[in-house]
Structure formats: C-alpha cells, structure tokens
Amino acid sequence: MLKSNSLAHGLICALLVFGSFAASANNREIEVDNQVVTEHKTTIKGKRVSYSATTGTQPVWDEEGKAVASLFYTYYQRTDVKEQEKRPLIMSFNGGPGSASVWMHVAYTGPRTLRIDEEGYPVQPYGVQTNPYSILDVADIVFINPVNTGYSRVLKDEEGKLPSKEKQKEMFFGVNADVKYLAEWLNTFVSRHNRWPSPKYLIGESYGTTRVSGLALELQNSQWMYLNGVVLVSPTDIGIERNGPVKSANRLPYFAATAWHHNKLEPELQKLDLDELLPQVEEFTLNKLLPALAKGAFISPEEKAEITATMARYSGLSEKAIEQNNLDVSTAFFWKELLRDEGKTLGRLDSRYLGIDEKESGDRPDYWAELTSWLHSFTPAINHYIKHELKYETDLKYNMFGPVHPWDRSDNNTGKNLRQAMAQNPYLNVMIQSGYYDGATNYFDGKYNMWHIDPSGKMRDRFSFKGYRSGHMMYLRRADLEASNEDLREFIKASLPAEGVPAQYPR
Numbered sequence: 001m002l003k004s005n006s007l008a009h010g011l012i013c014a015l016l017v018f019g020s021f022a023a024s025a026n027n028r029e030i031e032v033d034n035q036v037v038t039e040h041k042t043t044i045k046g047k048r049v050s051y052s053a054t055t056g057t058q059p060v061w062d063e064e065g066k067a068v069a070s071l072f073y074t075y076y077q078r079t080d081v082k083e084q085e086k087r088p089l090i091m092s093f094n095g096g097p098g099s100a101s102v103w104m105h106v107a108y109t110g111p112r113t114l115r116i117d118e119e120g121y122p123v124q125p126y127g128v129q130t131n132p133y134s135i136l137d138v139a140d141i142v143f144i145n146p147v148n149t150g151y152s153r154v155l156k157d158e159e160g161k162l163p164s165k166e167k168q169k170e171m172f173f174g175v176n177a178d179v180k181y182l183a184e185w186l187n188t189f190v191s192r193h194n195r196w197p198s199p200k201y202l203i204g205e206s207y208g209t210t211r212v213s214g215l216a217l218e219l220q221n222s223q224w225m226y227l228n229g230v231v232l233v234s235p236t237d238i239g240i241e242r243n244g245p246v247k248s249a250n251r252l253p254y255f256a257a258t259a260w261h262h263n264k265l266e267p268e269l270q271k272l273d274l275d276e277l278l279p280q281v282e283e284f285t286l287n288k289l290l291p292a293l294a295k296g297a298f299i300s301p302e303e304k305a306e307i308t309a310t311m312a313r314y315s316g317l318s319e320k321a322i323e324q325n326n327l328d329v330s331t332a333f334f335w336k337e338l339l340r341d342e343g344k345t346l347g348r349l350d351s352r353y354l355g356i357d358e359k360e361s362g363d364r365p366d367y368w369a370e371l372t373s374w375l376h377s378f379t380p381a382i383n384h385y386i387k388h389e390l391k392y393e394t395d396l397k398y399n400m401f402g403p404v405h406p407w408d409r410s411d412n413n414t415g416k417n418l419r420q421a422m423a424q425n426p427y428l429n430v431m432i433q434s435g436y437y438d439g440a441t442n443y444f445d446g447k448y449n450m451w452h453i454d455p456s457g458k459m460r461d462r463f464s465f466k467g468y469r470s471g472h473m474m475y476l477r478r479a480d481l482e483a484s485n486e487d488l489r490e491f492i493k494a495s496l497p498a499e500g501v502p503a504q505y506p507r
Contacts, residue, residue, distance in 0.1 A: 028396050030153040032059055032070045036392050039079070042111045042130055044137040050080040051111060051136060055392040057151070058189060060181050068163070068171060071185055072151035074101075074390065075142040075193065076111060085197035088139040088228070088492055091186060093146070095207030095236075097178065098404040100150040101143040102382045103374075104205055104233070108475040109485065110143070111136050112389070114381050119352070120476030122377035128385050133485040139201070139492055142189065146182065146211075147172040148402035151394055174408025179214035180222075186215075187223045199496055201229040203488075206441060206472065209235035213414035216421035216428065226425050226503075229495045230418065231488065232432045232449075234441045234472045238415035240452050242445060245293035248328045249285050252314060254442035255334055256281040258351040259316030261437060261469075264338060266313060274436065274469065281314050282444065293327060331439045332364035345369065350471025351437045370471065375400065419454050422462060426503045429462045429495040433484055435474035436467055443467050464491070 035056030042049050054075040059067035081087065092109065094101045106128055107114050113131035117123055135141070145152040147168075154172070156162055163171065171177060190196055204212035209232040219225040232238075242250065259265050260277055269277060292299055292307045299307075307327060312319040315329070316338055322329060335346040340360055347353030347370030355369030379400055386392050422428045432450055434443035450463050466487045468474035475481045497503070 030070050030072075030151060030155070030396060031057055031394070032067055032155065033057060036390065038389070038391055040111065042134070042136075044111070044132060044134050046132075047137065048080075049078060049111075049137055051076055051078045053390050055386065055390045058185065058192070059155075060147070060185055062171075067155055069147045069154050069181075070152065071147065072145045073142055073189070074105065074110075074386075075140070075189075076136055077140045077193075078136055085194075086199075088199040088201060088496070089190070089195045090135070090139045090141040090201045090203055090492075092141055092143045093182075093202070093204045093208040093211050094149075095205055095209070095211070096149070096401060096404065097146075097173070097207045097211075097407050098149060098401050099207070100382075100398065100400055100402070101145045102150070102378055102398075102400060103473055104203070104475075105143040106378070106382055106385060107473060108481070109135050109141055109203070109488065112385060113481070114377050114476075116377055116476065118478040120350075120373075120470070120473075120478075122373060126377060126380035126384070128381050128389070131481075133482045135485055135488050135492070138489055140195075140198075144182070144185070146178065146404075148404050149399050150402075151396045151398060152402075153396070169406065169408060173404045173406070175210060175214065175410070175412045175414065177408065178211060179218045179414075182211070183215055183218040183223050183225075186219065187225065190225065199228040200225065201231065201492065201495075202227060203231040203233065205233040207236055209233065210238050210412065210414050213238045213418040217417035217424075220421055220424060226427065227421070228427050229429045229431065229491060230421075231491065232430065232446070234434055234438055234474075235432060235446050235449055236441055237445070238418065238449060238453075239412035240415040240449055242448060245290055246448070248293050249290040250444045250448060251329065251331060251334075251442060252285050252289060252311065253278055253281045253444040254331075254351075254436070254439055255315040255317075255329070257436040257443075258334075258346065258439070259314070259338060261352060262316070262339065262346075264316030269313070278436070282447075284310060284314065285444070289327075330363075331442075335365050335439065336363055346439070347371075347373075347471070349438060349440045350435065350473070350476075351439050352471060374473070374476075415449065415453050419459075422454070422459055426505055427495070427497060429464075429491070431464045431466065431487070431491045433466045433468070433474065433487065435471040435480070436469055438472040438474075440472055 035054050037052055037054050040051055057070040057072050060069040062068045092104055094103050111131055111134045112128040115127045115129050202212035212230055216230050308319050308322050311322050345355040345357055345365035348368045350370040353370035355365055357366045383398055432446050434446040436443050450465055468480040470477035470480045475484050
C-alpha cells in the first residue's frame with residue numbers, strides 16, 4: 001500500500017511539474033533566476049583555450065527588493081588559467097534601443113561566430129563556427145540583453161499583472177532609466193561571479209555606445225565600480241550636438257568611401273587607396289565644406305560652384321544633384337542616387353550591400369538591404385546555438401528587436417558623463433571603432449565625438465580611433481573580424497597598468 005501511495009505521489013508530482021512546465025510554456029514566462037553551465041574548448045590565434053559558458057537569467061530588483069524584470073545573459077570564462085581575479089572582464093551591450101546582444105555575441109568577440117562568407121553574406125546551412133580571433137584568450141566576456149530583448153522580460157506583479165506602459169517606460173525604457181537599472185544589475189553580476197578584483201571594460205555597439213557612456217559614470221558614482229576601458233563600436237551622438245552644417249558636412253567622407261568602394265569616383269581618385277583618399281576628403285570637409293554650409297543662402301556664386309564641383313568629385317554624385325539639394329545631400333538620397341543608373345540601392349548600415357527597389361525613381365530606398373541580409377543569418381544561428389550548444393531551453397521567443405518604444409531620449413548627457421568618468425578615473429581609456437561604409441553612424445561622426453567629448457584636450461592621449469573597410473558591424477567582413485579583435489586585444493593590454501602603478505595625475 002505504501003509502495004502504491006509512493007507511486008501515486010510520484011505520478012502526481014510528475015504531473016504537477018509537467019503542468020507547471022506546460023503553463024509556463026503556454027504563457028511564455030521567463031524563469032526569473034536560473035543558469036546552465038557548459039564546458040567547451042576552442043582554438044584562438046592557433047592556441048587551445050578551455051572555457052565555460054554560463055547562460056541564464058538574473059533579476060532586476062526595485063528599491064523595495066522585489067524582482068521587476070529578469071535579464072538573459074551569456075557569460076564566457078576561460079578555465080585553463082590561474083589567478084582568475086587578474087583576468088579582465090568585458091561587459092558587452094548592443095543597441096537599438098531594443099536590440100538583443102546577439103550581434104557582437106555570435107559575430108564579433110565571442111568564441112563562436114556566424115557561418116557567413118568572407119564579406120559577411122548569409123550561407124546555408126545556417127549556424128555558427130569557431131571564432132579564431134575571439135578576445136576570450138585575454139578576457140572573459142558577458143553579453144547582456146536589456147529588458148524585452150533576447151529572452152529578457154518585464155515581470156508580473158503579485159497580482160499577475162504587468163506594470164503599465166508608462167510605468168515600464170519610467171523603469172526601463174529611456175536613456176537614464178536604462179543606465180540606472182543596468183548598473184544595479186551589473187553590481188549583482190560582478191558580486192555573484194566574484195569579479196570585483198578584475199579589471200573591467202564596457203563595450204557597446206550603436207545605441208549601446210550611449211548606454212556604456214552613461215554606465216561609465218553611473219557605475220563609478222552609484223556602484224563604486226571603476227573601469228579600465230570603454231569601447232564605442234559605431235557610436236551614436238552620445239548626447240553631443242551635431243546639428244546644422246556639422247551634420248550635413250560630416251556625411252561627405254562616408255559618401256567618398258562608399259563611392260570609392262563602388263568604383264564611382266574619377267580615375268585619379270579611384271586609383272588611390274582608401275587610406276590615401278579619406279584624409280583629403282576630411283581636410284576639405286573641415287576647412288572648406290563646413291564654413292561654406294555655415295554661410296547658407298548667402299554663399300557667393302563662385303564659392304558655391306567650387307564647393308559643388310568638389311563635393312561631386314568626392315561623392316560620385318552629379319553636380320546637378322548636389323545643386324538641387326542646396327549642398328545638403330541627405331544619406332537617404334545618396335543611398336538611392338549613387339547607383340540609380342544601375343537600378344540598385346545602397347544599404348544603410350553597410351553600403352557595400354545592394355538592394356533592388358520597385359521603382360528607380362524616388363529619394364530613398366524601399367528597404368535596408370544589409371538588415372535583411374543580417375537577420376537572414378543571425379536569427380537561425382542564435383536560436384540554434386543557445387538551445388543546442390549552450391543547452392538553454394525555453395519556449396520564450398528570442399527577441400532580435402523587442403518592444404521598448406517610445407524611448408525617452410531626454411536629458412542625454414552620456415558623452416559628458418563619459419568625460420566626467422574619465423576625469424575621475426585616470427585608469428579609464430576609450431577606443432572608438434567604426435566602419436567606413438556605415439551610413440547610419442558614419443565614421444567621421446565617430447571622430448567628431450572623440451574630438452568633442454573632452455573639449456579641454458587634457459585627456460586626448462587616452463582616446464583612440466580605429467577604422468575598417470566595412471560597415472556598422474565591421475566584424476562581419478572576415479579581414480575586419482581579425483583586425484578589430486586584435487585592436488581590442490591591444491587596447492585591453494595597453495590599458496592594464498603595471499602592478500603598483502597608482503591611478504593619479506602627475507604634477
């Protein structure tokens with residue numbers, strides 16, 4: 001009888017567990033706090049590396065200590081080294097806002113990378129392969145998905161209700177709310193994984209550069225966590241104004257790089273290497289074009305004709321097209337116009353990619369050719385990789401882009417905050433990485449940011465800029481995957497002070 005009761009009890013428990021799983025699956029509810037650890041080996045720069053991958057969720061708590069959201073993360077830790085506390089920790093974010101941390105995770109710094117061709121285009125079968133250039137040999141990495149991206153979600157309250165849209169925006173979906181809750185989350189992560197002694201770095205891509213610029217100061221001032229480096233990949237404006245003539249003029253170097261790539265420049269310019277061409281265009285942009293645009297309608301006819309001719313020469317566009325746009329050529333028009341006579345449009349985030357519109361007329365492309373290509377390869381790869389290699393099982397949908405809008409962009413002082421963090425912390429260095437063919441966050445805007453983060457110039461030796469012959473996600477091109485990871489590796493090594501060197505300014 002006892003045996004029968006035990007069997008019945010076991011069956012009831014099993015049914016309860018299954019019922020709980022089924023209910024969770026039906027509701028697609030996130031597990032608030034869990035993790036799965038797997039062990040792996042890979043080869044980086046010709047050397048064998050052993051590492052663990054911890055995939056899971058960690059709560060976001062409100063001021064009363066209640067879990068209000070849970071963030072999905074993947075943490076890679078090298079396991080075949082001694083003195084783990086000396087290993088740098090890289091905390092990685094993508095952008096959007098509303099984008100998962102998939103892009104840099106399985107295409108840039110992680111130990112596995114997409115199966116794509118040498119230039120970054122999709123190939124089948126979809127999946128991932130070894131990343132022989134990953135920085136995991138020199139640093140551990142955690143990839144964090146902010147609320148509503150990846151598997152991260154807002155949690156229901158005790159009554160089973162989600163916070164109102166306005167409340168969610170207040171808690172998570174804005175420049176400053178985003179920075180505040182993520183800093184708290186990182187404090188918990190660092191404590192749980194015993195990484196307080198480690199040198200720490202933030203890397204953000206696109207809107208992620210706004211995020212990490214703000215986090216640099218928030219971590220110092222609210223969490224007492226100091227960094228060695230911040231890496232800005234394809235940076236946004238980070239709150240630094242670039243309106244009017246500056247915004248218009250700064251596009252020209254990107255136009256020139258893209259026209260050069262598509263062989264649309266005159267032979268004298270086309271025969272130059274890109275590294276020879278761009279300094280010419282940058283010099284003209286700063287010293288000729290910017291002052292000309294500042295004169296507006298009162299520019300002299302002679303100067304306007306000279307500027308128009310030079311812009312046409314460097315952009316690959318006709319003088320007529322430039323005149324019709326009053327010297328202020330938008331990126332959308334450029335994407336449509338440059339290859340109009342060939343019936344092709346250019347990609348926004350990477351202008352090496354080509355699209356085909358329904359009509360050749362018009363002043364902007366029908367769609368972004370690069371984004372459809374990337375989603376083509378990234379989406380199946382990340383879904384398969386997480387479940388089958390990292391063994392993390394859930395019925396939640398992996399949000400490549402999640403519902404986070406409307407996003408509160410007010411009071412964006414993240415660039416100034418980054419400067420303040422650097423001033424307070426003599427160890428803190430900044431590197432900017434940009435693709436020359438990125439039309440959304442163009443490389444010259446990235447340089448402009450670097451010049452204006454610290455107007456005093458007293459910290460200019462702590463900034464560096466690296467450019468690549470690809471677009472927004474420059475690492476998709478195989479040659480730039482190797483180069484950009486090596487630049488990261490060198491940045492990390494260079495920003496690690498020698499033992500005993502104090503964080504202070506010399507007299």
